[in-house]
Amino acid sequence: MATVPLPLTTVDLRPPPYALDALEPHMSKQTLEYHWGKHHRSYVDNLKKQIEGTELATKSLEEIVKVSYNNGQPTAAFNNAGQAWNHEFFWLSMSPDGGKAPEGELLGLLKRDFGSYDQFVTQFKQAGATQFGSGWAWLTIQDGKLTVQNSPNAINPLVFGHTPLLVADVWEHAYYLDYQNRRPDYLTTFMNELVSWDAVAKRLQAALSES
Ligand SMILES: [Fe+2]
Incomplete structure (x- = not known):
């Protein structure tokens, strides 16, 4: 059962659905070249090596994340699996014509x-800004209710049975080239200029249709 209507299936490095310079000036081509082209690539390459010849090699990326989390006692593949999934979800959470504001049912549920x-935006940015060290800020849905949460390192809401709708990467490698240490400024730009509310709305519809 797919959690999101997106191709988070095989363990492969898929490019973002836009050119690497398409998010400028908000997120630079240089950041995408390093972040997608090197960091994300390393997670995928290392995961492939780790699962080769094991039973995980036949599973979807989402299944590998859940299985390797191992109820809070993560196995060796978890960090690379989580990071591979999280990064693809992150690229698909942004759009060159992103930002603006959500509409319709999604806006109604946020309210x-x-x-x-505005209170949602404040909570989401707060979740990202207060995540100590490396991690992620999420909008999720569980039992029909929208929730903001953050997570450290490679952890994502899937491992808790929650359905992610939106994510912001708050590892330093996501923003340091463009914003240096100003994580709150990066998060403000992410919300104002980059979020693909179209993607979030589609994920919401998929989640509601499955519940
Ligand atoms: Fe990242």
């Missing part, structure tokens, strides 16, 4: 569960 769209 219902956070009080207002």
Whole structure:
């Protein structure tokens, strides 16, 4: 059962659905060249080596994440599997014509569960800014309710049975070339200019149709 209507299936390095310079000036081509072309590539390459010849090699990337998390006692493949999944989900969470604001049912649920769209934005940015060290900020849905959460290192909401709708990478490699140590500025730009609300709305519809 797919959690998101996106091709997070095989363990492969798929390019973002836009050119590496398409997010400029908000996220530079240089950042994408390093972040997708080197960091993400390493996670995928290392995971392939780790699972080669094991029973994990026949599973989808999402299944590998869940199995290797091993109920909180992660096996060796978990960090690379989580990072491979998280990065693909991150690229697909952004768009060159992103930002603006959500609409329709998604906007209605954000207002219902956070009080207002602005309060959701504040909570999401706060989750990213306060994640100590490396990690991720997420919008998820569980039991029909939208929730903001953050996670360290390679952890993602899938391992807790939650459905991710949106993610911001807050590892330093995501923003240091463009924003240096100014993580809050990066998160503000992510929300104002980069979020693909179209992708989030499609993930929401998929999650609601499965529940
Ligand atoms: Fe990253």
